[in-house]
Amino acid sequence: MHVYCNGTARIRHRGSGEVHEIDSDLLDWDVCCSDDRQMGPELHHGAMIEHPDLGRLSWGLWEYPQGVENHQETNAGPHHVVEDFDYGLEHEGPDYDDEWLEQPPPDNPFAQFQTSYRESTDLLAQSGSDAGNRLVNRLVFSQQVTALEAYFGDTLKNEVLRDLAAMQRLLEADEDLKREKVALIEVFKDSGFVQKKVRNHLRRVIYHNLAKVDALYKIALDVGILELATDRKSMFEAVLLRHDCVHRNGADEEGRPREVFSKAFVQQTADSIRNWVAGIEHAVVLRRHGLR
Numbered sequence: 001m002h003v004y005c006n007g008t009a010r011i012r013h014r015g016s017g018e019v020h021e022i023d024s025d026l027l028d029w030d031v032c033c034s035d036d037r038q039m040g041p042e043l044h045h046g047a048m049i050e051h052p053d054l055g056r057l058s059w060g061l062w063e064y065p066q067g068v069e070n071h072q073e074t075n076a077g078p079h080h081v082v083e084d085f086d087y088g089l090e091h092e093g094p095d096y097d098d099e100w101l102e103q104p105p106p107d108n109p110f111a112q113f114q115t116s117y118r119e120s121t122d123l124l125a126q127s128g129s130d131a132g133n134r135l136v137n138r139l140v141f142s143q144q145v146t147a148l149e150a151y152f153g154d155t156l157k158n159e160v161l162r163d164l165a166a167m168q169r170l171l172e173a174d175e176d177l178k179r180e181k182v183a184l185i186e187v188f189k190d191s192g193f194v195q196k197k198v199r200n201h202l203r204r205v206i207y208h209n210l211a212k213v214d215a216l217y218k219i220a221l222d223v224g225i226l227e228l229a230t231d232r233k234s235m236f237e238a239v240l241l242r243h244d245c246v247h248r249n250g251a252d253e254e255g256r257p258r259e260v261f262s263k264a265f266v267q268q269t270a271d272s273i274r275n276w277v278a279g280i281e282h283a284v285v286l287r288r289h290g291l292r
Contacts, residue, residue, distance in 0.1 A: 001067055003029040003045045005087040012080040021253030024085050028206040031175040039065040050211050052237040109154035110281045116147040117274050132259035137266050138245045144270045145242040149207040151277055157202050166220040173219045208239045228279040
């Protein structure tokens with residue numbers, strides 16, 4: 001079984017009265033916890049995002065007994081849910097192994113990020129505009145956030161797959177991996193079975209879910225990425241703005257073109273992301289060499 005989630009949630013801010021729209025593809029569903037009960041385990045499937053204006057929003061779905069949807073809960077804090085997602089449980093299709101489709105992560109994700117930063121900001125300097133709605137500005141902005149997500153994923157995969165202690169911590173604490181049930185014969189026939197399971201799990205993570213990525217880095221590497229962000233709110237906001245660039249052609253949820261992507265704003269965001277990544281890389285390297 002897995003969770004389906006479709007549509008758009010609309011949530012009214014308690015103070016301002018403004019209605020914010022959140023698309024379902026921003027949510028990353030996971031099994032948060034499992035409790036043993038009389039008819040087997042009760043699974044709590046959950047998704048959470050940090051919204052720059054609404055704060056922490058969460059959605060939960062309880063499965064008990066296995067394969068039966070028992071309860072749903074949406075928590076918008078003090079705010080009012082005007083319209084919610086359509087979400088629930090559905091049976092999974094065949095589990096095809098598409099590992100062969102994935103390229104291995106680069107040996108040096110930080111170097112790749114730096115190259116992306118230089119090339120995209122050079123493009124901004126040459127062809128960007130002071131106007132806040134220009135296409136080149138939005139392209140550079142989107143690329144910076146995309147490069148950030150790629151750095152998160154590639155770095156985590158490399159560190160976990162090269163460090164058995166980090167992999168063990170992930171296996172012990174990540175709820176999805178903890179509840180994996182496999183036949184001993186599968187492990188016997190494939191010496192790399194566990195590593196393959198972990199690798200496939202990490203490549204399915206949605207790396208623009210910053211809270212989820214922060215949790216994974218803390219579990220596996222003892223590095224809290226959000227603690228290293230000088231302006232955490234602006235990073236959460238950048239993820240949502242990129243979503244508008246990619247999925248709404250630079251417009252907000254009401255269809256109004258966003259005018260924030262000035263040359264100065266895009267450069268400032270790029271610099272903030274670069275500084276954040278440099279801080280994370282420093283912490284990861286120290287941890288790799290046993291210096292933290």
